[in-house]
Amino acid sequence: MSKKYKTAISPTREEDYSQWYQQVIKASDMAENSDVRGCMVIKPWGYSIWENIQKNLDQMFKEIGCKNAYFPLFIPKSFFEKEAEHVDGFAKECAVVTHTKLEDDGQGSLNVAGELTEPLIVRPTSETIIGASFSRWISSYRDLPLMINQWANVVRWELRTRLFLRTTEFLWQEGHTVHSEEQEAIKLTTIMLNIYAKFAEDYLALPVIKGEKTVSERFPGALRTYCIEAMMQDKKALQSGTSHFLGQNFSKSSNIKFQNKEGCEEYAWTTSWGVSTRLIGALIMAHSDDDGLVLPPRIAPNHVVIIPIFRNEEDEIKVKTFIEDFLPQLNNTSYHGDKLRIEYDDREISGGEKNWQWIKKGVPIRLEIGPRDVANQSVFMARRDKAHRDKDSISRNEFLNNVVSFLDDIQFNIFNRALKFRESNTFLLDDYNEFYDFFTPNNIDKPMIHGGFAYSHWCGDIKCEEEIKNRLKVTIRCIPLNSKYEEGKCIFCSSNSTKRVYFAKNY
């Protein structure tokens, strides 16, 4: 029987996945619930990850010609009402500003005053308010394509919230483009989906399935919604980014017209696409372990943390001199076009306490350096993608020469582990009873809530989709873009089907 080590996070993933998630966030000091219902405070460690997401995605957007801009936080109720499906989708959960001041009631209490004639909605998404600007900006085909992105906060009055995954206020980017041709708009939608997939895989080490949503899962007002879907460690799916082809719906409701080359006026074709702080939730749930956060290097606030270990002043001087000698070289090492981000933790707390703090925060590489290492001109290296007891003593120079390839190896391992996990929990299921059992843990041999992703045939009928959802709380995550023609029978009704789709429980 192997020794059972105490884990830093309690409960473990197996014991209570949902609680484990909250505890990882707490232990890594990423975020906390605020005093405002459903709104989170993103603490420096969590925000720094968001800054890295922003920086890298922003560059990818700019490379294809998108420009950033900023539009009002508030949307007049009348704008919101212009697109029928859109208002249906968002009216049930929005923050409404009705007044513009607080007035003393003469008894030391403040009452709301200055009622607005038209209430304002705090943006849950900005199609309608951005559309109003676009209709002013565009007059000719020469103004197109127009590709605009904004980094902003949005508000959706969610009833059940969970840090990063679902919060009343969250941070996101929303891109909005306008095109003269339908096909060009559709193409842009898939270009953005590919950017999201590339970003998720290369930076977040998150393998994703690219696909299209079914009609019932579309963005309110969209003609097509594309998405990337990832598998979390509890085998549920998490939608990590969406890209919508809006057709002419919003150009008609916002009056976005242009004069074409022939001099005739046409409604334009628009798209929108976004990712949010939810990506951080995906990152946590896909990679972290029972000792806390595990961060892919490309998105980590720090790549390497250095922890000096000493028991007396003499050793302290030795160890710190040794570290400060190679620190400049390390700080100047370049890593994927950026500088390595090094934390030299010389706080006056014990080495063991520091070590555990950085384990829980998920820093990819920890170096512990004590007098013995100084004597050997070596460093004691621990990698966060391995067990925390798995440490190597390597020569200082070997470390300095190879730190970038160690980080690349960590990135690769984290991605591969997640990919293998998804692959080994994705099954081709063709029998409804098997499908039912797969999603219905009904005996003690199935401690996980369900079996993973089912890749099964679906006839395309919304009724089958609904019935499965009602019976099993399982939805079609997407119709994958790379799905091939294959004759089969719908998993629910046994009618003819020509392709498989991904079914899963989801966040």
Added chain:
Amino acid sequence: MSKKYKTAISPTREEDYSQWYQQVIKASDMAENSDVRGCMVIKPWGYSIWENIQKNLDQMFKEIGCKNAYFPLFIPKSFFEKEAEHVDGFAKECAVVTHTKLEDDGQGSLNVAGELTEPLIVRPTSETIIGASFSRWISSYRDLPLMINQWANVVRWELRTRLFLRTTEFLWQEGHTVHSEEQEAIKLTTIMLNIYAKFAEDYLALPVIKGEKTVSERFPGALRTYCIEAMMQDKKALQSGTSHFLGQNFSKSSNIKFQNKEGCEEYAWTTSWGVSTRLIGALIMAHSDDDGLVLPPRIAPNHVVIIPIFRNEEDEIKVKTFIEDFLPQLNNTSYHGDKLRIEYDDREISGGEKNWQWIKKGVPIRLEIGPRDVANQSVFMARRDKAHRDKDSISRNEFLNNVVSFLDDIQFNIFNRALKFRESNTFLLDDYNEFYDFFTPNNIDKPMIHGGFAYSHWCGDIKCEEEIKNRLKVTIRCIPLNSKYEEGKCIFCSSNSTKRVYFAKNY
């Protein structure tokens, strides 16, 4: 008589300064009014300037150890009420969220529903909501100093709004720090003021006066407010950044306590400091001319724009080949640690139209390149800090070798011009009648609205300050930090005074 050239902006500064300002924004395509009262849309050209402000200031904050975080948009009314002066200062102009959904009234119209038991204020500033987090984060002197910044949108329900200068919603950063010692907190307040001043002068080319606000002009709840003040071209002052020493006011109202080294609990000392999109207004009003925006290179979205000029296809090939030959070298030129930002404008519109567009947008250097330049291996260079007719033909190589020093020279010139303007419009005034005339344009020889900054003695009495404000709409902009002891008489009441302060009309 010199020839009078038509200007790109009408009216000119002299004709109508306020209208000129609006027209510069329109002509440079920086921003527009939105359909939401008082809220602006920041268009890509304006937002790109904000991105440059963010990037550079953010780095300066991080260099002294500040970390970014994010706090909720909404503040419960009860939090807001905790600090009496603070709520007095902001309650009259705030957006209040009272409902959380819209419901169909059965007649096709949506009514507000889901009333909140406690209304939420859209943050006008975040001292109270951030204080609630800080009180959780801090327990010991070891947790201090805590230095946190957030980039966010804030809302103040202003009655009269003007793009960038005063809008209902605006973008800003707000830094919040907590200290164990009073003196350390005061020192931090001045460190931040110095960062703002350095940023304004080095990047925005905006000479500023650093000083302290009088009691009546302090931030609501602060013990001291420091500011930087700049002179606009209409000789009015514009407050461009503030840094507040909050004493223990907010730590008492938010219960921010720490255990000191002796093990006793104490209230902490806090500061807050911010700059906003108002800086863009300052930038426009300080430097621009009657042809449009003038951008200091260090903050410009593009440093150099290249405009190919040709009349036939043969020339087009020649000119484009010539440009594309040196473009890679130009794109790789480094400028203050960054890459040069080059716009190669090969749109299919006339060279003259392009040229005027870029003049109005304020790009520091414009290169016009036609067949004659190709033959001479030269470029036709125009600098935005000079008159638009003042162009030089210089050899291609001379340009490539000297482009950075040209930009530095432009930056230097723009700063110096603004500094000279301020100096030549600042007067030591010691006589009330002179002071009165200075601020009261009462004959045709004084077309400007007033004379500029008056550097005059003030006894320190709030009544003199008020009386001057009531009579002349002139306020004390600040008590400059570098003011020297000097015996004199108060400009208003003739009582003894020991130092001069800056009086001005202001935005």
